[in-house]
Amino acid sequence: MNRIAVASDHGGYRLKLTISDILREKGYEIEDLGTDSPESVDYPDFARDVAERIAAGSVKRAILICGTGIGMSITANRYRNVRAALCNDVYSAKMSRLHNDSNVLVLGGRVVGPGVAEDIVETWLETKFEGGRHTRRLKKIEQEQLKNVIHELVTDRIEGRQKVDKGMIEKIVAEAIEVLGLGNEKENGAEK
Ligand code: RB5
Secondary structure (H helix, E strand, O other): OOEEEEEEOHHHHHHHHHHHHHHHHOOOEEEEOOOOOOOOOOHHHHHHHHHHHHHHOOOOOEEEEEOOOHHHHHHHOOOOOOOEEEOOOHHHHHHHHHOOOOOEEEEEOOOOOHHHHHHHHHHHHHOOOOOOHHHHHHHHHHHHHHHHHHHHHHHHHHHOOOOOOHHHHHHHHHHHHHHOOOOOOOOOOOOO
């Protein structure tokens, strides 16, 4: 995993530049999705852009930065397959990988200085998901997402005046599994 998407609002702009430079020096390929100046912008626009790419599978890991990290994390976690972790300390960054398999690291550009941020990012990138019992817990989150997707698909069909019979329900469930990419997953790590 050598490619990382980064995005920030104005509150995280400076830290985004610093972190991007450090990561490039370490050999990572950075996909910078803005913002491109310290001008005031709205963080949900940038969180959405990154989260949609994670949901679609075109981005695997990303770093989001706003003033506190709170707005970015609230927004990003509304999207499918996004596990965004707001980590303004090294311990949380480590645990968010070990236990939560976080795929988006969120930082507060007005909370952490560049030195601490560098340690957080390094730890987050180098720590592997433990799997085992944590996989079971992540699956419970996926089940909630699955219920929401099924609900959306059923609502669409009903609004389109399609008959929602047993056959249709089976198709909808298969479609929802496909949408969430749950059909072809492998276990991450060994059960403990
Ligand atoms: C912008 O002033 C600030 O609200 C934003 O960067 C972020 O901290 C929101 O959660």
